[in-house]
Amino acid sequence: MRPAVLGGTPAFDEPLPLIRPALPDDADLPARIGAVLDSGMITNAVEVRRFEQVTAEYLGVPNVVAVSNCTTGLMLLLRCLDVGGPVVVPSFTFIASGHAVRWNGLPVVFADSDPRTATIDPASVPDGGFSAILATHTYGSPCAVDELSARAEQAGAVLLFDAAHGFGARYPDGSMVGSKGLAEVFSLSPTKTLTTGEGGLVTTGDDELARQLRVARDYGNPGNYDSVLLGLNGRMTEIAALLGTAALPRFPGWLEQRHHLVERYVKSLAGVPGLSFQEIPAGAVSSYKDFTVRVGADFGLTRDELADCLRAERISTRAYFDPPLHRQTVYADVPAGPLPGTEELARTMITLPLSTRLAAAAVDRVCDAITRVHEHGTEIAQTLRRTE
Incomplete structure (x- = not known):
């Protein structure tokens, strides 16, 4: 069967999306939402307190502060800590990591990432001259926390x-992500493993920092309208918190399903020349927010050419993260030394469809499409490059 890019029949009749959010389907959920609306308290109230409590128990952390989104959580965290100097950030990360730093008026120092793990390379962090490291658990795989510490x-x-x-x-060591460093900040947006529609969580073992964050998310108002710091409206809505609380009991099963699908992908694609997978640290467990594959020279086509072929098969993909931060327009004024690992990752990584609702048969069809593209690689390359 010929690949669609060469005139064959596409693998899917309808476009296969990159993700589909996992949402609770409790029979009583509409009534619980109705009760929130009837209460008149629709933001930062009893449901938010309940969600903070159950997630703290799940993660095994002393404090969880719910916020409107992860970016706001990062911004408020840096503000509450009164970070006054440069912040080290991996260039291979989502835009929000760097934006939160610059919104606080702080200089960014770009670090490189390890091409094998896709997470920040501790060896690329300078010996000094910075006030904070803001590291990213890329695609859900934990950073090298001991070396960064x-x-x-x-x-x-x-x-x-x-x-x-x-x-x-x-x-x-078996502890949950959320329990290391001075604080960790989660996203609960629709693309994440646990979603509340929009939202974020800040976890910390520092009780005073948690108290400050709760004030900061309400404009810096401690309750008497005499603001004590320059905060933001970072409050989570009651309905978002309710969705999170309802989803959490189902979350372990959703996570297990993601792992089964990733294992299926790896088993099917492991024999395809030129493809390799993110290395997860020994003993660690990834959330697999994304399943991402590196496309090497032996595959016969570039990452972008493979993406073009899969688009013809009606399979959605994403090049996370290309361009990396140091090559984005808004960071053009930030000095950046050589970042070879980052450049390799940005050039070669392709994210494939993955969600709790994805059928195993759909994974098989994606893998079959990629295999067929490789088998016809020479002809495809000639066709695609002839049209450039």
């Missing part, structure tokens, strides 16, 4: 984690 301690800096992708992941 040593780097931060050596520099007298705080270690923070943009854990946007990481809800449900575990560090090699």
Whole structure:
């Protein structure tokens, strides 16, 4: 069977989306939402307190502060900590990581990422001259936390984690992502493993920091309308919190399903020349917010050419993260040294469809399409490059 890009029949009749959000379907959920609406308290009230409590128990952390989204959580965290100097951020990350730093008026220092793990390379963190490290659990795989902790301690800096992708992941010691560094910040947007529509969570073992964050998310108002810091409206809605609380009991099963689908992908694609997968640290567990594959030279086509072929098959993909931060227009004024790992990742990584609702048969069809593209690689390359 010929690939669709060469005139064959597409693998899917309808476009296969990259993700589909997993949402609770409790029979009593509409009534619970109605009760919230009837109460007249529709933001930052009893449901938010309940959601913070159940997620703290699930993650095994002392404090969870619910916020309107992960970006706001990162912005408020840096503000509450009164970080006054440069912040080290991997260039291979989502836009929000760097934006939160610059919104606070702080200089960004770009670090490189390891092409094998796709997470920040501790060796690329400078010996000093910075106030904080903001590391990302890329695609849901935990960072090298011990090495980063040593780097931060050596520099007298705080270690923070943009854990946007990481809800449900575990560090090699078995502890949940959310329990390391001074604080970690999760995203609950529709693309994440646990979603409340929009929303975020800040976890910390520092009680005073948690107290400050709760004030900061309400404009810096401690309750008497005499603001004590420059906060934001970072409050979570009651309905978002209710969705999160309802989803959490189902979440372990959803996470297990994601792992089964990833295992199916890896088993089917492991023999295809030129394809390799993100290395997860020994003993760690990824949340697999994304399943992403590196496309090497032996595949016979570039990452972008493979994406074109899969588009013809009606399979959605994404090039996370290309361009990386240091090549984005808004960061053109930020000095950046050589970042070879970042450049390799940005050039070669392709994200394939993955969600709790994805059927195993759909994974098989995606893998079959990729295999057929490789088998016809020479002809496809000639066809695509002839039209450039």
